[in-house]
Amino acid sequence: MRVQNVRRCQCGCILSRYNRGAHCSGCIRFMRNGQPPRPDIPPHVWESPQVQEALLDRDFGQMCLVVRQLSSLRQDDMAVLTGLSQAFLSMLEAGTRRLTNVDKVVQLLEGLGVPIELTGPMLRTSAPERTSPNQQSPLVRANGCGTLHSATRPLLPPMDDS
Incomplete structure (x- = not known):
């Protein structure tokens, strides 16, 4: 050898x-x-019905794929933003891996800057800062009442006491 x-x-x-x-x-x-330059995700991405539906279905692979396509980002860029490896993000998008660890879910959502209105406060370590109390998210401004499905269908199911 x-x-x-x-x-x-x-x-x-x-x-x-x-x-x-x-x-x-x-x-x-x-x-x-x-x-x-640090990659960023434009605010209009979160208004996409495909992104919102993927979040509601807890399909983080589909959400990453759609966000990446709408933002013209590479998987390497998503890895920089989220701290997850490019290989893991590739498997997540392909559906061969699932994101089940709550800490990793929070890491993904915070890294991508998903608005708290789409995730709910339980999936964030801290609430995003707003410049004024009357400031609304782009989703609420875009639709008047907003497309905040998370208020009627939480991202994570309630904990079972048994």
Whole structure:
């Protein structure tokens, strides 16, 4: 068995045997362009009936897929926002994995900046700050009364006392 000398970039990733340089492509992009901008999700995404329905059905994979498509983000961008790995997000979107850990659900929802009106206060570590008490969410402004299905159908079922 032949042992190969593994070369690593300064960031720790293994360099391809075809890469003759000292840095990986991610580090080269970073050095060339400076700090990459943090991806963000436009507010209109949360008004989408597909996103709202996926949240109501607790189908976080479908929600991630639709949010990503409407925001023109990559899975890597979603991983940066949520702290979940790109591989896990890929499996979540494909339906081969489910998000069942409540801490991970909260991490996903807060990372994406899902409005509290769509999730309910139980799925957040803290309420988002508003600049004035009369300020409403974009959902409420868009529809007058809003499409707040979470008020009639909670995201998580009630706890069983047994």
